[in-house]
Amino acid sequence: MTRFLVLARRFGPYRAFSDALSMHPGLRYGLVAVLPVLWIVVANIAPLARMVLISFYESFPLPPGETPTLTLAQYQAFFERPLYLTAFARTFIFAALATALTLFVIFPIAYYISKVVPRDKRLRLLLLAIAPFWISEIIRSFAWILMLANRGAVNSFLMWMGLTGRPVELLYNNISLTIGVLYLTSLYMLLPLYAALEKIDDRLIEAASDLGALRFTILRRIIMPLSREGIITGCVLVFLLVTGLYALPQLLGGPSNTLFASIVGQVFSRAGDSWPLGSAFSVILMGVSLAFVAIFMALFQSRRTRA
Amino acid sequence: MTPSSTPAIEVRNIIKSFGDMRAIDDVSLSIAPGVFVTLLGPSGCGKSTLLRTMAGFITADSGQVLIGGRDVTGLPPNARPVNMVFQDYALFPHMTVRGNVGFGCEMKGLSAQAREKRVDELLALVQLPELGHRYPDELSGGQRQRVALARALAPDPVSLLLDEPLGALDLKLRLDMQRELKSLQRTTGKTFVFVTHDQEEAMSMSDLIAVMRAGRVEQLDRPEVIYERPVSRYVAGFVGAANLLDATVESVDGDEIRIVSGAFSAVLPRSSVTSPGSIDRGTNVTLLVRPEHLRSSAQDGHTLELGGRITELTYLGNRVHVRFQTDDGRSLLADALAGDVAEIGERFTAHLRPGALALLRTSAEEQS
Amino acid sequence: MKTLGRLTLPVYFWLFVAYLFLPLLVMAAVGFRDSNFVAFPIQAWTTRWYQSVVFERDIMSSIWVSVKVALGATALSLIIGIPMAFFVAGLRGFRRAAMIAVIMLPAFLPVIVAAISLRMFIGVLGLQTGIGAIIFGHAVSTIPFVVVMILTRLGAMSPNLADAARDLGADEFIVFLRVTLPFLMPAIFGGAVFSMLLSFEDFVRSFFLGGFEPTFPVLLFSKLRFGFDPGLAAISTMVLVASIVIGLYAERFSRRRQLGNSSKIVALDQR
Numbered sequence: 012m013t014r015f016l017v018l019a020r021r022f023g024p025y026r027a028f029s030d031a032l033s034m035h036p037g038l039r040y041g042l043v044a045v046l047p048v049l050w051i052v053v054a055n056i057a058p059l060a061r062m063v064l065i066s067f068y069e070s071f072p073l074p075p076g077e078t079p080t081l082t083l084a085q086y087q088a089f090f091e092r093p094l095y096l097t098a099f100a101r102t103f104i105f106a107a108l109a110t111a112l113t114l115f116v117i118f119p120i121a122y123y124i125s126k127v128v129p130r131d132k133r134l135r136l137l138l139l140a141i142a143p144f145w146i147s148e149i150i151r152s153f154a155w156i157l158m159l160a161n162r163g164a165v166n167s168f169l170m171w172m173g174l175t176g177r178p179v180e181l182l183y184n185n186i187s188l189t190i191g192v193l194y195l196t197s198l199y200m201l202l203p204l205y206a207a208l209e210k211i212d213d214r215l216i217e218a219a220s221d222l223g224a225l226r227f228t229i230l231r232r233i234i235m236p237l238s239r240e241g242i243i244t245g246c247v248l249v250f251l252l253v254t255g256l257y258a259l260p261q262l263l264g265g266p267s268n269t270l271f272a273s274i275v276g277q278v279f280s281r282a283g284d285s286w287p288l289g290s291a292f293s294v295i296l297m298g299v300s301l302a303f304v305a306i307f308m309a310l311f312q313s314r315r316t317r318a
Numbered sequence: 319m320t321p322s323s324t325p326a327i328e329v330r331n332i333i334k335s336f337g338d339m340r341a342i343d344d345v346s347l348s349i350a351p352g353v354f355v356t357l358l359g360p361s362g363c364g365k366s367t368l369l370r371t372m373a374g375f376i377t378a379d380s381g382q383v384l385i386g387g388r389d390v391t392g393l394p395p396n397a398r399p400v401n402m403v404f405q406d407y408a409l410f411p412h413m414t415v416r417g418n419v420g421f422g423c424e425m426k427g428l429s430a431q432a433r434e435k436r437v438d439e440l441l442a443l444v445q446l447p448e449l450g451h452r453y454p455d456e457l458s459g460g461q462r463q464r465v466a467l468a469r470a471l472a473p474d475p476v477s478l479l480l481d482e483p484l485g486a487l488d489l490k491l492r493l494d495m496q497r498e499l500k501s502l503q504r505t506t507g508k509t510f511v512f513v514t515h516d517q518e519e520a521m522s523m524s525d526l527i528a529v530m531r532a533g534r535v536e537q538l539d540r541p542e543v544i545y546e547r548p549v550s551r552y553v554a555g556f557v558g559a560a561n562l563l564d565a566t567v568e569s570v571d572g573d574e575i576r577i578v579s580g581a582f583s584a585v586l587p588r589s590s591v592t593s594p595g596s597i598d599r600g601t602n603v604t605l606l607v608r609p610e611h612l613r614s615s616a617q618d619g620h621t622l623e624l625g626g627r628i629t630e631l632t633y634l635g636n637r638v639h640v641r642f643q644t645d646d647g648r649s650l651l652a653d654a655l656a657g658d659v660a661e662i663g664e665r666f667t668a669h670l671r672p673g674a675l676a677l678l679r680t681s682a683e684e685q686s
Numbered sequence: 687m688k689t690l691g692r693l694t695l696p697v698y699f700w701l702f703v704a705y706l707f708l709p710l711l712v713m714a715a716v717g718f719r720d721s722n723f724v725a726f727p728i729q730a731w732t733t734r735w736y737q738s739v740v741f742e743r744d745i746m747s748s749i750w751v752s753v754k755v756a757l758g759a760t761a762l763s764l765i766i767g768i769p770m771a772f773f774v775a776g777l778r779g780f781r782r783a784a785m786i787a788v789i790m791l792p793a794f795l796p797v798i799v800a801a802i803s804l805r806m807f808i809g810v811l812g813l814q815t816g817i818g819a820i821i822f823g824h825a826v827s828t829i830p831f832v833v834v835m836i837l838t839r840l841g842a843m844s845p846n847l848a849d850a851a852r853d854l855g856a857d858e859f860i861v862f863l864r865v866t867l868p869f870l871m872p873a874i875f876g877g878a879v880f881s882m883l884l885s886f887e888d889f890v891r892s893f894f895l896g897g898f899e900p901t902f903p904v905l906l907f908s909k910l911r912f913g914f915d916p917g918l919a920a921i922s923t924m925v926l927v928a929s930i931v932i933g934l935y936a937e938r939f940s941r942r943r944q945l946g947n948s949s950k951i952v953a954l955d956q957r
Binding site for chain 3: 116
């Protein structure tokens, strides 16, 4: 290959072209930038712009020859049905609770791997803790169905132990939903927390305990502030993941805890003029989630993390 | 170095700006074949920019670059017959030492056989014949340095451009490599253009030194001339230790110049003046007194004296560095024989020979 | 008391690991159950589910669809992601931050929103729902990760490396093929495996962008809503093992390639 390219330099036009590239970094950069810029416009911006536009249409597709009229009717529909509003509110409350729970459960794990375990074993334990995350959400939901079903592993075990006479309702309710969601969100919390905690100099902790700080004080005054970046990143990732959850709640949750993403999907897939309404719901979901994240980050990130 | 021979590298009126900053300000240089030239100056003086302009990585705003008499101004780096040794060596980490050294020959389209032969020659030249199969990350700093040299020499360039290549080495290794670089330059007979901010490095290796300042070449000459007869206060201060005394010309009488500096006055021959421009009555001048010019004992011709109280002594084996304060409040450094010096706080008298001193015009911006 | 305190964290950690792996082990075990429906305890064991499921047409064709999609999405995300990393690397300051934000956007959107917006957009590109649309949708979501991985590696590359090659006579194409690309290889490899796994496990985008041929997760989803048999557990287990093995291997490979340089130097200096 190289040999061929070296020989190609004897060919005048090729040589002129490659010399021009060598001499003008701007030209080089321009050529490299064409494809990415095109992609960013087509794949990252245009679909969202189109979705926002469609959300203001009365119907879609437009009848031929008709000019589209813009309307807020789709957004009004959202506020008129209590079903939508409750699901929406429930989703954000649930997302906030799930984020807090994940942080609470995962922080000790991240701390253990990054600060307690000897350095050479850290990577192995980290990989052990993140291995299940290479698996599809659907397979993981399936595994939990097998665990929690009436004739599933947990109930069978409980009955075998004689702790209960008949199966306990574990599936299709808040318990199963929470267990399943935590199973999905752990990684997104673990990796940022681990990365942040790993960076904290162990000597800081030693210095603090030398100065007589209690464990809780060390945690609150030294470790938490220094891992703030990781906590924020983890919380943002988990929060956004939960607000967009679609499949897992349908498999593990019950009818009384439908999340908003499922409703968006249902509305969108309904026959007839469903795109404008689905778009409006998507815009609301996207806007409110990103606004939540922005407020959250503004609240916690503005303070300086490092002295 | 006859005037008729074509210079290995020549730059003419190079100007290069980055934004508002003029990195190279109308530089012209002509470097004869087989010479070891050093571009010396503090960081930001434009020395690396000038080197990169020669290599072709930077296109000058105006001016010309000629290599072996051929105008290469419009040519990309890959078409210029010069090769560079980088500060971080920039060895290709995914290629073996042989792969690295042979890369240039490969680009020239040499046959595999010819290439292997050339690689063997160069590995022998840099004394690493048995390490050809290693990867760069399996080498020590000094070994990497040699591979970088071999790689740059392999395509048989007109000149080697070296961008602070010794900066990453520790002191001892650096001294060894200085010697080796110099001998490598002699054996290959190639023109070396070497960039450094280290004046000792420049003094010990170079045939010629170009002292640069703010995008200009302040002085281009042999190391001893740069040291003994600097053209400006800047050069005098940059190369070697120096006592720089502000003085005023009191009178000019034929070949004799009388200067006054505080309580000290002297009559110097006109040949002491090393900077361009005229010296008249009232001109602000700087008297350059190297520490070794200040002798603890008077000998023939040491007709001048400077005295003061010793404030600091630094013993260096048989010699001692004496810092003393003159009665009019100036702090001077002298290089004396260890036996000749008393204690801190006592008086010290230094003797000088007028002919050894250099007299410089003080430019407006240097006046304190 | 002190030992108790010291034991709390390890015990908690291993309980967490049990929480992660127990359901998967149960699922693997269900696949060995000698019965047509799922229940516990497992009294009779058989390997027939693991054997027979491989011959189930709809499952195998869905896996084939998933593989095609994963390969296509990976190829596309490399074709776009590599130049995009160079594009970002050339930006500074605010422009760089803004561009990274726009590039990362698809990774941060609620998944359902990303899926629906793409579903409504593919028509503009002349795409029908189906494999092509899924590949496009997956590439949109994996490119941010590919770009970040390559950008990180690119940051570790001395700009002198490319200049050294130019200086020795290489033109831009040779510089790219012989120096830049090999240097980026660990990151490209890592990004490729990551894209592949991400694409293979995706459900929501495949669900909304898919046509009549479902990917494996989509097929599994629809089957799970109507009940399941040990065969589904068996095939899920096989897919799971393959995913974990590939994921771990890629992790090890790219980590070793990236750490290799510095650790060796340390070892040499100590000699």
